[in-house]
Amino acid sequence: MTQRKKEIYIQAANLFKEKGYPAASMRDLADRVGIEASSLYSHIKSKEQILIEICQSCGDLFNKGIDEILNVEDSLKFKLFRIIDLHLNIAQNRPSSIVVFTDEWKHLPESALLDFRQSRKSYENKFEQLIKLGQESGVFKKEMKAKLIVNMIISSLKWTLNKKETLNSDKTRDEIKLFIHNAVIT
Amino acid sequence: MTQRKKEIYIQAANLFKEKGYPAASMRDLADRVGIEASSLYSHIKSKEQILIEICQSCGDLFNKGIDEILNVEDSLKFKLFRIIDLHLNIAQNRPSSIVVFTDEWKHLPESALLDFRQSRKSYENKFEQLIKLGQESGVFKKEMKAKLIVNMIISSLKWTLNKKETLNSDKTRDEIKLFIHNAVIT
DNA sequence: CCTACCGATCGGTAGG
DNA sequence: CCTACCGATCGGTAGG
Structure with a gap:
């Protein structure tokens, strides 16, 4: 991936976040990158392809993140806290992409939409298994x-x-964890 | 408001929800209503105006709802549960409008955007005051x-x-309230 | 990476 | 409520 292509993806994520995917035009994007709209197509295949790759890479971050958490030997309670931090860290590190992933996925073309739903389902199932395990062992409320x-x-x-300042504040993160701790831990 | 105009607003909410505001075309909308696109403008002023009214009316539902809850003499704990039901009831009764209100407000034109943020801020402030009152009196966690x-x-x-079935299930509603109860009630 | 351009579609208006 | 139409803008291509 060339520097220019990276720049296009970064600016696309910013733009899709701000305006929403359908309202963001390739001419907007080209302006931000500092080239003509037609020149974008030397680096990328289509507008759709940018959305697909943003959504896929975020889905991968969640799935790789939770796999790593589940594979390490820790208490279930600690694993839950690590999952919360996983969400907050992704939001912190990819502030634009995560909004696109969360709000714009419905504009994915059909085949990518199936992949998206599968990736999300896979993540939720792993998370749910962790909760079930905790409920059986009496750590989480039944x-x-x-x-x-x-x-x-x-x-x-x-x-x-x-909310950058929220994500940057360890104190706020602790309050978020406390809220969820109170909600689900016995 | 004539029957035809009502029909246009209902179909617009459905369409904006499904495709998102920018990707929903007035020709789409006209098809659903069963007239020509140009005929829409005998009943409505503009596409923007429809979005504005949908967002305003949802904001009003929240503010009127919480005002009614706060003005009745009840325990703070019960008021919190009524607020939760307010959110779930609005989602149940206006399933399309509420999604537009939640996801598409950023496409409001500038002046309506100011109103929207003010209405939301007003709602959040009232909600926050209730929580603070409960924290002072020891009902809510500090x-x-x-x-x-x-x-x-x-x-x-x-x-x-x-999620229609979630909103229709009293049992699920009770679990949602229990989650929040555990999280914040002492 | 640019100039030049394409067909499609957009929100909306004129006039009846 | 329709036919006919407008200028603007869209994603993208050809050719260099």
Whole structure:
């Protein structure tokens, strides 16, 4: 990946985040990169392809991240905290891409949409298994369905997207973990 | 508001939800209503105006809803549960509009955007005051900032949008309330 | 990487 | 509510 191509992907993520994918034009993007719109196509295949790659790479970050957490020997409680940090770290390190991944995936073309849903499903299933394991061993509360707990946790973290100071504050991160700790740990 | 105009707003909300505002065309909308695109403009002023009214009316639902809850004499804990039901009820009763309100507000024109942010801010401030009151009286946990609690709660409920069976299930609603109860009630 | 350009589609108007 | 149409803009290609 050349420097120019990287620059295009970075600016595309910024632009898609700000305007939304359909409202972001290739001419907007070219302006930000500092070249003509037609010149973009020497580096990229299509507008769609940029969206596909942004969404795929974010999905991979989540799945690789959770795999690493689950494969290390730790308490289930600590693994849950590491998953929370995984979400916050991705938001911190890829502030534009993560918003595109979260808000613009519905504009993916059909085949990439199937991949996206599969990747997300795979992630949620791993997360759910962790919760179920904790419920069986008495670490996590049993009164709520594991799938609901996963949905509540993932959803609850999304307000932090785009909130740089929140993501940078260890104190705020601790409060987020405390909220979820109170919600699910026995 | 004539029947035809109502129909246009309903179909517009459905369409904006499905495709996103920028990708939804007035020709799409006209097809769903069963008239020509140009005929839409006998009933509505512009595409933008539809978005503005959808977002305004949802904002009003939240603000009127919370005002009613806060003005009735109830325990703070019960008021919190009523706020949760307010969110779930709006999602249940206006399944398309609420998604447009949540996901498409950034496409509002400048002046409407100011109104939108003000309405949302107003809602969040009232919610925050309730949490602070509860923290002072020892009903809600003090270890987390009130604003963070509000953000976590509002965000945590958003996964239920578009999940009709979740919104229709009293049992699931109870689990959602239990999650939040555990998180914030002493 | 640029100039020049394509067909398609956009929101919206004129006039009836 | 329709036919006919407008200028603007879209993603993308040809050719150099």
